[in-house]
Amino acid sequence: MALGPACWAEARQRLQRLLGGAEGALRDNSQLQRSVLHPEAEVAMQLPAIIGDYTDFYASRQHATNVGALFRGPGNELQPNWLHLPVGYHGRASSIFASASSRDNTWVTRPIVQQAGEQAMFGLVLLNDWSARDIQAWEYVPLGPFNGKNWISPWVITLDALQPFLTPAPPQDPPMLPYLHDPQRLTYDVSLSVDILPKNGHTAARVTTSNLKHL
Incomplete structure (x- = not known):
């Protein structure tokens, strides 16, 4: 899959040729058949x-x-x-x-809580x-x-680097459903500001200030 369209086409054409009735390399070689052909019940699907x-x-x-x-x-x-x-x-x-498949227990478990x-x-x-x-x-x-x-x-700022800035998060009203309730709701006290410097300009204009603690 990672090798691109030329390889995809070559692999498909080769499989069609080897598995077709006109090609004898696999059709007439029972030992080769036993090594490359497997009953469906004995193989498992993979995620490629x-x-x-x-x-x-x-x-x-x-x-x-x-x-x-x-x-x-x-x-x-x-x-x-x-x-x-x-x-x-x-x-x-x-x-x-x-x-x-009927032979395995691969099931998707839907999460019921963030943890x-x-x-x-x-x-x-x-x-x-x-x-x-x-x-x-x-x-x-x-x-x-x-x-x-x-x-x-x-x-990317690591969570360890943000530890000194932990602060209580704002209250939630109405309260969250039980499965979303977090007894320790924390956010980060980090000041933010945005300056815009126009193209070819020399002086930036501050357009907003805020803080992550409001999230």
Whole structure:
């Protein structure tokens, strides 16, 4: 899969040739057959790729129309952008396994609580949520921004480095459902400011100040 289209085509053509009736290399060699052909009941599915993310496209007009009628009523089924661009949103993939067979116990367990998050996180980055609004306003309906929000800081701050800045998080009202309740709700006391330096400019203008403790 990693070697590209030329190798994919070569592998497919070779398999078709070896498994076809006109080719005798495998057809007439019983010893070779025993070493390369295996009963389906004796093999297990594998996951041949690392799948880190995905893009979900709103691809069927009938589906979009039916959902739009449920959400917005007859006459407003399709949003204006639907016929002009591929509507989609980008997300991460977490629980992907090869299909479970009758011989194994590979099942996807749906999580019911967030726990031990700090043990799984190397660090944090700042996400620049300054969107390309002219793009986002057109493409986000109804699933969310697709290409209008794609910026992230290259600097990763480890959780150890942030320990001295821990502070209680703001209260949540109404309270979270029990499975989301965290008895130790903490965030970070880190001041933030944003300056804009215009192209060819010499003086930056400060446009906002804030603090992570408000999250």
